Structure formats: structure tokens, C-alpha cells
Amino acid sequence: NAGVTQTPKFQVLKTGQSMTLQCAQDMNHEYMSWYRQDPGMGLRLIHYSVGAGITDQGEVPNGYNVSRSTTEDFPLRLLSAAPSQTSVYFCASRQADSSGNTIYFGEGSWLTVV
């Protein structure tokens, strides 16, 4: 059982470049989300999705786009990378029917923007 798979693991971008962080889950979870983790800031929600075709903004959505064309996949697009987007990005998923359902995180994508 692969769980939540993120690619790439590490990426270096130049300011202004665009890229897509890939996320896939094989647990048939309705809910998926993207967080960024920065020192002293904890985990901040970027975008989330409650099902295929439905996405919404989280706490820090600026500079990022998402789409959810299938239940399994939830890519995060950086439109024009900025040094402030240097961070560790985590994709996560969970079942929808209760707030008590466990969030499963991927192993993270380390992004550096120079």
C-alpha cells in the first residue's frame, strides 16, 4: 500500500520558473490537501479539495494553483516561483465522513527557489 506519493522529492527552481508538484493517493480518499512547512510556522494549508472537480483555497493560496480531475491525483502548480516559496511541501489525504479520520501525509517535497 503506497499511501500518499509525492514527486519530486527535491527541486531547485530559478525565480520566475513554473513547476508542478505531483501528488497521488491510492486509498480512495475524498479529501486531499497541500500544506507548506516553514520553520516556526508549522503546517499551513495552501489548497484543498473535497472531491474530484472541487477545490478551495486554504490559508496561504497566493502563487499556487491546484486542480482535481481524478480522485487519486492532486497536483500543485507554482505559477512563477519566488524565493518566498522556498519550503517543504506536503500533500495529504483523508476520508471525508468524519473530522476524526486520520490525515495521511506524503513524505514531502523540498523546494528551493534561487
Add this chain to the structure above:
Amino acid sequence: QQQVKQSPQSLIVQKGGIPIINCAYENTAFDYFPWYQQFPGKGPALLIAIRPDVSEKKEGRFTISFNKSAKQFSLHIMDSQPGDSATYFCAASIDSGTYKYIFGTGTRLKVLA
């Protein structure tokens, strides 16, 4: 009102000690309070969780204490081991049908051998 405040930011204890990490919240609609453990280079993973209808939950060496009136909850690690060295996040969520978990800022724990 949506914040979860976590303290301390970092903590160093000797092996066998009992580190305590505290979290406080404002929104009384929160109904689920999990703790996540994160090892370096890995994603967070659920450690233990509690709902407001109980004051304490224990799983192995990990205990959550919950004070509903004070809107605070804490994680205690009994007989801590070097393998417990990790970052710990508290969180809170509402069973409202939306996907909103609010995470604390994390506590980096180091257990000395």
C-alpha cells in the same frame, strides 16, 4: 479564533524524562484534537488523538490530557527515549464537512541518551 497555539517551540530532556507539550485553542466548535509526530525527512504521522468528551487518553507511553473549560490540551511522553526525538504538532478540527485542520507551530523534542 482559528489559531492553535503550541508551546514550547523546542524541548530537551534526558532519557526517562517526561516531556510535556501544550496547546491552546479559542474556537469551542473544535471537536477533534490529534497529535502528529514527524521525524526528520518524513511527513507527519498520527500519534494519538482525543475528543472533548474525555479528559485523558493514553496509548502506550503517550498521554493526552484535555481541559475543556480552559480550552487546552497537552501531550505527555512517559519514560521518553532517544527514538522519541522528533517534531510534534498538535491540531484541531471541526466535523463540519469541510477539510480544515488547524495545526500548531510544532515542538522540536530532543531526548538525550
